[in-house]
Amino acid sequence: MPELPEVETLVQGLKKRIAGEKIREVEIRNQKNFSTDRKIIKKFIVDARVIDVRRYQKMAIIDLSTGWSLVIHLKMTGQLVFHGKGSKEQMAGGHPEKSYEHPLPHKHTRVIFSLSNGILYFNDLRKFGWVKVLPRQDRQTRSITLDEFLNSFQYSPDPLTKEWKLEDFTKNIQYRKVTIYQSIIDQKVASGVGNIYANEALFCARISPLRKSNALSKKEVKKLYECIKDVLKEGIKHGGTTFSDYRNVEGAMGQMYQNLKVYDREGEKCFRCPGVVKRTKINGRSTHYCPRCQK
DNA sequence: ATTTATGTTTACAG
DNA sequence: CCTGTAAACATAAA
Numbered sequence: 103m104p105e106l107p108e109v110e111t112l113v114q115g116l117k118k119r120i121a122g123e124k125i126r127e128v129e130i131r132n133q134k135n136f137s138t139d140r141k142i143i144k145k146f147i148v149d150a151r152v153i154d155v156r157r158y159q160k161m162a163i164i165d166l167s168t169g170w171s172l173v174i175h176l177k178m179t180g181q182l183v184f185h186g187k188g189s190k191e192q193m194a195g196g197h198p199e200k201s202y203e204h205p206l207p208h209k210h211t212r213v214i215f216s217l218s219n220g221i222l223y224f225n226d227l228r229k230f231g232w233v234k235v236l237p238r239q240d241r242q243t244r245s246i247t248l249d250e251f252l253n254s255f256q257y258s259p260d261p262l263t264k265e266w267k268l269e270d271f272t273k274n275i276q277y278r279k280v281t282i283y284q285s286i287i288d289q290k291v292a293s294g295v296g297n298i299y300a301n302e303a304l305f306c307a308r309i310s311p312l313r314k315s316n317a318l319s320k321k322e323v324k325k326l327y328e329c330i331k332d333v334l335k336e337g338i339k340h341g342g343t344t345f346s347d348y349r350n351v352e353g354a355m356g357q358m359y360q361n362l363k364v365y366d367r368e369g370e371k372c373f374r375c376p377g378v379v380k381r382t383k384i385n386g387r388s389t390h391y392c393p394r395c396q397k
Numbered sequence: 398a399t400t401t402a403t404g405t406t407t408a409c410a411g
Numbered sequence: 412c413c414t415g416t417a418a419a420c421a422t423a424a425a
Contacts, residue, residue, distance in 0.1 A: 104418065104419095105418065105419090108418080134405095134406095160419080175419085175420090176418090176419090177405095177418090177419050177420070178406090178417070178418060178419050178420085179406085179407080179408095179417085179418080179419095196418095197418070198418090210407090226406095227406080227407055227408070228405080228406040228407050228408085228417090229405080229406055229407080230405065230406070230419065230420075231419090277399095278399080278400095279399080279400080280399085280400070284400090287419090289419090289420080296418060296419070297417095297418060297419090298418060299418095343418075344418080365418095385400095385401080385402090386402090388416085388417085
């Protein structure tokens, strides 16, 4: 699923379109994806205005005028599609599942938000994704606050913020006995990084994903730290590896996919050396690297 | 405490 | 038919 850059791209596009707009209706088609009590939704979501759309790690947050927020995690196969009224303003982000080409709603549509200027569809083939509703301040409800919720995951700070420090990253890397690949896809180490950007960051740092985490030198850890930030920023710059905005099928893909250096390039020539990109499995997960220049 | 194996769920390719 | 695979994690058990 969408990793940090994909969610960031999605959030930027969505903000442009729905900031200031009002939510008129919420239709839940699958309880598993959105299990909040209807009373809460009616009280704090329906008729609320969108103040801001932002990202935290891989989560999208929609702040509302009621003081409550929607938090959305797309997990592996979630996607958000916005159709503006008159269908001239369309955008989508998340999993590049083919069915986005079909008319909406369709069988993978799990939640429908009707807004004053269009409709926002939450589609999710595998139903791993979720939508939550939380107050930004404690409003004497039994609910925990948004910040408490976000902190409850105990993930590392967002790698694109100042709070994500080299010192903490180094500590995390140097005591783990798993491979460096496993270390950096662990959300406690580098939140927002998933399989694609982990592969890309290791290529950038010229480190093999098979190396033991605790065997990296200080210098390598620093290089990797910088590379993680760089590949995430690069991903955002190119609009992610999935579609961001679209009007037709051709324009659907984000530009980052063509920009990937190792991910999904098994058997192809390395961009940096005469080597060939290899695919292997680490703990059941597909990992790509160049054995010649990643040591 | 970390690490591993498994579960969540659907669709597609071979 | 079956097997393997997929962009993410949570959780229980070791």
